[in-house]
Amino acid sequence: MQYRLLGRTGLRVAPFALGAMTFGDTSWGTDETTSRAIVDRYLDAGGNFIDTANGYASGRSEEILGAVLAESGRRDEVVLATKFTAARRAGDPNAGGNGRKNILASLEESLRRLRTDYLDLYWLHIWDTVTPVEEVMSTFDALVRAGKVRAVGLSDTPAWYAAKAQLRAAAHGWEPVAALQLEYSLVERSIEREHVPAALDLGMGIVPWSPLAHGFLTGKYTRGGDDGIVGEGRVQALRASPYGRRHTERDWAVLASLVEIADELGASPAQVALSWVTSRPGVSSTLVGARTVAQLEDNLGALDVILSAEHLARLEQLGRPDLLHPYDLHVPEHTRRLHGGAVVAAG
Template sequence: MEFRHLGRSGLKISEIAYGNWLTHGSQVEEDAARACVAAALDEGITTFDTADVYAATRAEEVLGRALKGLRREGLEICTKVYWPTGSGPNDSGLSRKHIRESIEGSLRRLGTDYVDLYQAHRFDHETPLDETMRAFDDLVRQGKVLYVGVSEWRAEEIERALRIADEMGLDRIVSNQPQYSMLWRVIEEEVVPLSEREGLGQIVWSPIAQGVLTGKYKPGAAPPAGSRATDERGGADMIKRYLSDDLLARVQDLRPIADELGLTMAQLAIAWTLQNPNVSAAIVGASRPEQVRDNVRAAGVKLDAEVLRRIDDVLGPVVIRDPSRTISPAQRP
């Protein structure tokens, strides 16, 4: 395993992080989830990502039990706040009240007295941003949070938060957690340049595009039984955007490149995200330990400029079937 600084902060994280969205507490039994965490630890992963909303808080509980008894200083535990965790009017968002109550719940479920990275899971348009930033800063000063980040924020939202932190003397955001893959490159235009300038690192999720970049979805064929595309609890709506026959055919054309490099399709996809110098880590999930062990082989892989060009040539302009997004791959930063 290789390690990278999280942006310009002093925190080092494993360049492959283990995430438990859609798995722990929902799709797989706890014994299987704990076996996946054990495999991640065996492979050198030290960074674990979760959120209070995953599996209605159960994902944090499972992760906490899986990590219990380990040397806390050797782990980087990341969680998030924003989405509803209750039915009350203050059980969501980024108000001081919800942030304060959410961190206490997350710490209890995770079985720890601090988290290494606490992330705003989305931007809250209903709460003054200075209130949110002050609430996060309070948690840093109390020692309950070491670093603060965001997830899926737009460049202008990140920029506003940084300006407020600087003006008020508050702790700055050090990271963003966006979706990023060969098929979803929206951060390259604005978020990455801003982050490079301001010292933020990206912890990217879905580097294999919900499994599409493994090559298991074939054009003209029904999705494999038991795959994410057939499981309404596991992101089936999200993956539909990638299932056009044209796009699936282009993904299949990546296989010769992976074969030449001695990589699986998934390893190639994960390694591709790690070639971006602004990416601090790529998050992988798993329902079986062998998936973890396979994905970790992407750590340390270097893809030269010619390979990156060939990948762009194969995929061409990537048009996602999402009414709010049309993505054309830009030159890599």
């Protein structure tokens, strides 16, 4: 493993972070025994960055992870991250979301389940649309100063909100946002429009989630059947939920080219898809998910895949996001005119 810094912090993180969302989930996830084996295999391979959330399997994911780390005595080796936002109980608006009251209460519950007295990274899980950014950032700062948290991050927020958080933190001398956790894969590249440029400009690392699009990019699904997709796995399980994705013509075209490139390289499609994500600008560490140890093995093999400039260029073009307004005005043909015909690059 070649470690990278997480954004502009001094935290050294492996290129692949282990996602613990599958741990303890009884529908599309994995049981405790396999979860433990996945953690052991990841740490033995040199991995050091593990991600969970208070809401994963209603807290079971944190409990399993806490037990493995406590029993193995390896807590201190790990950059341990969890998240708040998910409601801790129904019917109480202050027991969910991103207000100070819920952040502090969620943290105490997570620390107890994780059997630790500090987190290396604490994430806001999802923008709740209402809490002022100053309340979130000042609470984060207090937690860092109290020694309960080493670094802080934002997941699933609009880019404008992340930029505002970072600028408010700088203005007040608060702990800055270390990283943004966002969905990013060959078939979901929306963040390239706003989040990636904001992260690069404001010094926030990117930590992509669902880099295999919930397993779609492993190549184990084909077109067909009544639903238009054949194959077993989480993608099928999610189709009935609000998180299910209706795969487009473009998704299938991306997958076909990905499989072609993987064959040329003698690698698995998952390895090529993961290697592409890790190579993208601004990415600090990519979250890998696995339901079995064999899947984790396959995914870690991406570290040995070397994509040529030609492969990267082919993959880059596949699912490039459409140039919606105003980005359609920022292409070289237009900007050159603004510069009197000259080509001008940023310093």
